[in-house]
Amino acid sequence: xxxxxxxxxxxxxxxxxxxxxxxxxxxxxxxxxxxxxxxxxxxxxxxxxxxxxxxxxxxxxxxxxxxxxxxxxxxxxxxxxxxxxxxxxxxxxxxxxxxxxxxxxxxxxxxxxxxxxxxxxxxxxxxxxxxxxxxxxxxxxxxxxxxxxxxxxxxxxxxxxxxxxxxxxxxxxxxxxxxxxxxxxxxxxxxxxxxxxxxxxxxxxxxxxxxxxxxxxxxxxxxxxxxxxxxxxxxxxxxxxxxxxxxxxxxxxxxxxxxxxxxxxxxxxxxxxxxxxxxxxxxxxxxxxxxxxxxxxxxxxxxxxxxxxxxxxxxxxxxxxxxxxxxxxxxxxxxxxxxxxxxxxxxxxxxxxxxxxxxxxxxxxxxxxxxxxxxxxxxxxxxxxxxxxxxxxxxxxxxxxxxxxxxxxxxxxxxxxxxxxxxxxxxxxxxxxxxxxxxxxxxxxxxxxxxxxxxxxxxxxxxxxxxxxxxxxxxxxxxxxxxxxxxxxxxxxxxxxxxxxxxxxxxxxxxxxxxxxxxxxxxxxxxxxxxxxxxxxxxxxxxx
Numbered sequence: 001x002x003x004x005x006x007x008x009x010x011x012x013x014x015x016x017x018x019x020x021x022x023x024x025x026x027x028x029x030x031x032x033x034x035x036x037x038x039x040x041x042x043x044x045x046x047x048x049x050x051x052x053x054x055x056x057x058x059x060x061x062x063x064x065x066x067x068x069x070x071x072x073x074x075x076x077x078x079x080x081x082x083x084x085x086x087x088x089x090x091x092x093x094x095x096x097x098x099x100x101x102x103x104x105x106x107x108x109x110x111x112x113x114x115x116x117x118x119x120x121x122x123x124x125x126x127x128x129x130x131x132x133x134x135x136x137x138x139x140x141x142x143x144x145x146x147x148x149x150x151x152x153x154x155x156x157x158x159x160x161x162x163x164x165x166x167x168x169x170x171x172x173x174x175x176x177x178x179x180x181x182x183x184x185x186x187x188x189x190x191x192x193x194x195x196x197x198x199x200x201x202x203x204x205x206x207x208x209x210x211x212x213x214x215x216x217x218x219x220x221x222x223x224x225x226x227x228x229x230x231x232x233x234x235x236x237x238x239x240x241x242x243x244x245x246x247x248x249x250x251x252x253x254x255x256x257x258x259x260x261x262x263x264x265x266x267x268x269x270x271x272x273x274x275x276x277x278x279x280x281x282x283x284x285x286x287x288x289x290x291x292x293x294x295x296x297x298x299x300x301x302x303x304x305x306x307x308x309x310x311x312x313x314x315x316x317x318x319x320x321x322x323x324x325x326x327x328x329x330x331x332x333x334x335x336x337x338x339x340x341x342x343x344x345x346x347x348x349x350x351x352x353x354x355x356x357x358x359x360x361x362x363x364x365x366x367x368x369x370x371x372x373x374x375x376x377x378x379x380x381x382x383x384x385x386x387x388x389x390x391x392x393x394x395x396x397x398x399x400x401x402x403x404x405x406x407x408x409x410x411x412x413x414x415x416x417x418x419x420x421x422x423x424x425x426x427x428x429x430x431x432x433x434x435x436x437x438x439x440x441x442x443x444x445x446x447x448x449x450x451x452x453x454x455x456x457x458x459x460x461x462x463x464x465x466x467x468x469x470x471x472x473x474x475x476x477x478x479x480x481x482x483x484x485x486x487x488x489x490x491x492x493x494x495x496x497x498x499x500x501x502x503x504x505x506x507x508x509x510x511x512x513x514x515x516x517x518x519x520x521x522x523x524x525x526x527x528x529x530x531x532x533x534x535x536x537x538x539x540x541x542x543x544x
Contacts, residue, residue, distance in 0.1 A: 020115045020128045031104045037420040038100045038145045039450025045483040046071045047148035051085030054078030057248050075262045077190035077247040080152040100145045107144035110155025113162045114376050121342035122384045130379035136411040139299040142423025153191045154373040160184040160198040165342045168205035172227045182235035186242025193262050206232040212338035215331050279439040284365040289358050295368045298430035303407045307382035314388045350377035366444045437529040446477045446507040448524045448531035457490045474501035476512040506533040
């Protein structure tokens with residue numbers, strides 16, 4: 001009987017791996033096939049220059065310090081930007097197509113790590129369910145292409161979570177597991193200062209492992225505790241070594257002080273603007289405590305939200321069952337609690353960053369893009385809830401299968417219709433795209449500017465006019481208007497301001513054409529709502 005059970009388990013695990021690999025393969029193929037459609041976003045104009053400068057830093061052994069004065073990117077680790085710069089140097093494709101493809105691949109490998117995490121921490125098919133929930137989240141899928149820092153950070157934080165869980169599975173961790181966990185934590189720190197959370201998770205997981213050993217062995221486990229402590233300290237040291245190696249900003253006499261100064265830099269960085277949230281207006285400098293929760297409620301798929309809402313109740317039931325066992329054996333209860341460290345770590349990875357942001361009142365904007373790294377653990381919590389509800393699902397398979405199919409079909413349909421603006425997707429609770437228009441920040445990356453430009457270039461080609469010189473164009477991308485040349489598919493001159501332009505492309509975040517007096521000639525719309533506007537100006541010779 002045991003043999004049959006083991007075989008069934010192996011078949012189930014194999015099925016999960018095959019299903020996950022198939023899903024990732026299909027998404028990878030679709031992503032790479034459509035990467036040329038993706039527009040260049042606000043931060044990419046800056047980070048695309050950071051990569052070559054960081055590469056020059058290393059090749060010159062720190063003598064070339066151009067990166068220290070490049071729009072504040074110095075305060076981010078450049079490893080991904082260097083990888084991108086090296087790939088771009090082969091000139092196999094357009095530079096930004098290469099960047100978008102690499103961003104997508106790195107983000108997808110981060111999501112792939114969800115599958116083994118779910119298997120280890122929760123059970124069979126949990127990883128696949130969590131992966132599917134992430135890929136059905138239009139906001140996350142869209143960001144996978146063009147977020148130069150947040151997507152790599154999400155990937156490395158998920159890798160670090162997997163490495164920590166593997167290191168803390170039980171017994172004395174191997175040096176190989178120690179090295180892997182330490183390196184992943186260091187890579188997280190070398191991406192964004194929030195990566196320090198990975199080392200906090202590492203210490204917490206190893207502490208729970210020590211508690212389990214003490215509860216099981218008592219004093220006899222002292223030697224094991226010492227060995228675990230040595231490996232934990234080694235992992236932390238490896239992490240800082242990797243972080244210093246990969247982040248030039250930390251390469252100073254006092255790396256810790258440099259890290260703290262970067263933390264202070266972001267803590268003092270204030271971007272004051274008013275943004276919509278569920279139809280109201282909030283200030284980024286004084287956000288209500290529910291800002292993150294409100295954004296998640298609008299941007300996650302409906303089934304994702306329902307499962308997350310079910311998770312606390314199921315968790316309370318599990319905790320109640322845990323406490324009922326306390327009178328019958330405290331030691332056994334402690335062992336059980338410590339043994340659930342992988343699941344506890346997932347919960348901490350999902351909730352701790354949001355709780356910290358709420359408690360400190362941190363400046364936040366652009367929806368949930370700064371906390372994309374919490375979506376994989378949130379999806380794992382939702383998958384845990386789904387597995388807990390499995391008996392009910394098996395009792396009513398047809399209704400649940402119908403709901404699941406409806407969710408998949410609607411999410412995919414919406415993303416196809418929004419392409420390449422998938423990241424503006426909202427759910428039925430927020431009124432979908434049409435109902436959430438004007439009530440939330442949607443195209444805050446100004447992705448719609450690129451489709452608008454392509455349509456304008458096609459229009460000019462079809463008109464077959466012969467102006468004296470390339471038309472003057474002004475694209476309303478905040479603080480980047482003078483950097484838009486990489487977007488061009490034909491000769492243009494960049495106008496100094498809207499008043500001197502022949503054409504203006506206006507975006508949702510920056511309505512700079514309202515006083516220029518132009519004629520609206522085109523709109524980029526999705527579900528009947530405009531996301532970019534093209535104006536022909538009548539005050540120049542080229543516009544006649």
